[in-house]
Amino acid sequence: MASSTAAAAAVTSLLPPPVGAERPVPQGRLLFRASRAGSRPLRLNPARHHGLSPAPRAAKAVEAGKADPLNVMIAGAPASGKGTQCELIKAKYGLVHISAGDLLRAEIATGTDNGKQAKEFMEKGQLVPDEIVVNMVKGRLLQPDAQEKGWLLDGYPRSYSQAMALETLGIRPDIFILLDVPDELLVERVVGRRLDPETGKIYHLKYSPPENEEIASRLTQRFDDTEEKVKLRLQTHYQNIESLVSIYEDVIVKME
Numbered sequence: 001m002a003s004s005t006a007a008a009a010a011v012t013s014l015l016p017p018p019v020g021a022e023r024p025v026p027q028g029r030l031l032f033r034a035s036r037a038g039s040r041p042l043r044l045n046p047a048r049h050h051g052l053s054p055a056p057r058a059a060k061a062v063e064a065g066k067a068d069p070l071n072v073m074i075a076g077a078p079a080s081g082k083g084t085q086c087e088l089i090k091a092k093y094g095l096v097h098i099s100a101g102d103l104l105r106a107e108i109a110t111g112t113d114n115g116k117q118a119k120e121f122m123e124k125g126q127l128v129p130d131e132i133v134v135n136m137v138k139g140r141l142l143q144p145d146a147q148e149k150g151w152l153l154d155g156y157p158r159s160y161s162q163a164m165a166l167e168t169l170g171i172r173p174d175i176f177i178l179l180d181v182p183d184e185l186l187v188e189r190v191v192g193r194r195l196d197p198e199t200g201k202i203y204h205l206k207y208s209p210p211e212n213e214e215i216a217s218r219l220t221q222r223f224d225d226t227e228e229k230v231k232l233r234l235q236t237h238y239q240n241i242e243s244l245v246s247i248y249e250d251v252i253v254k255m256e
Contacts, residue, residue, distance in 0.1 A: 069150030070095065071172075073248070075158075076179030077237045078230060079189035085179065086154050096146040100156035103136050104128065114139075134165040141171060160243035167247065176248040178241065180256045183234060190230040194219035 072095060076082040090097040107115030108122075114136050118128045133156075141151055153173070157163040166172070192205040197220055203210050210216040224230075245252070 069148065070174055071151050071153075072175050072177060073153045073156075073173040074177040074179070075155060075241065075244075077181065077186050078233050079186045079193070080179040080181045082155065082179055085177075086152060089152055093150075095150045095152040097152045097154060098137070098140050098146065099154040100133060100137055103140055104133065107136055130159070130162050130165060134162065134169070137166070138169055138171065157244065158240050160247070163244050163247045173248070173251060176244075176252045178252055178254045180254050183231075186234060187227055187230050190225050191227055193225050194221055 070093065072089065074082060074086060074089075076085075086097055086099075089095060104115075104118055108119050109115070114132050118132050118136075121128050121132075137153070137156060140146065141153070157166055188206070189204065192207070194203045194205060194210075195201075196203065196210070196215060197218065202208075203215075203219060210219060224233075
């Protein structure tokens with residue numbers, strides 16, 4: 001198993017280097033060819049999906065328009081390291097990082113129309129309808145900074161209906177990054193995760209243990225960070241990913 005640093009480097013290598021490269025540079029599963037300023041031809045090699053055969057159109061060349069910003073979607077199971085990879089990609093390429101969860105909380109906090117509607121459903125213990133979340137995402141993606149710099153959409157869409165709603169609005173990524181981590185490692189990461197209620201810092205009993213006994217004594221575990229519950233979450237994740245393959249198969253890049 002590669003180290004987390006190596007995995008991070010592999011994911012950031014998916015995106016194009018600064019314009020002006022003098023020769024083709026192979027990077028992970030993508031080949032970025034030298035090009036005139038502003039253009040980004042991307043060649044995608046077939047991605048292998050969880051329980052699926054190689055995507056039939058994954059080798060199709062995707063030609064990004066001249067001067068168009070890069071738009072990326074990233075997906076991964078719980079504890080796959082998605083947050084870390086998003087930070088690296090955002091820092092290196094200047095994309096606007098958009099998390100649907102953060103966006104939902106922000107709109108509720110500021111009392112927008114979408115936020116008020118979402119709050120009503122949440123207070124009743126109901127899921128927020130796709131239409132409301134899609135409208136939030138659409139509004140954020142159309143803001144000037146995302147249009148100018150490009151966007152990194154984190155953990156959304158999660159279902160076929162959400163993806164089709166975005167397709168209907170003409171919102172489609174240049175690259176869909178899929179993080180693939182073995183189930184046993186994901187379970188280990190989640191089950192060993194602990195929270196310091198005083199500082200909000202997240203620890204892991206094996207990979208990032210608390211600094212001292214005082215901190216260790218007050219750590220808590222989320223009620224759903226158990227092996228049984230994480231396996232249920234993984235099952236849902238794989239079902240959702242399979243439903244997205246037919247939509248994004250020509251731009252999916254799987255990172256192991």
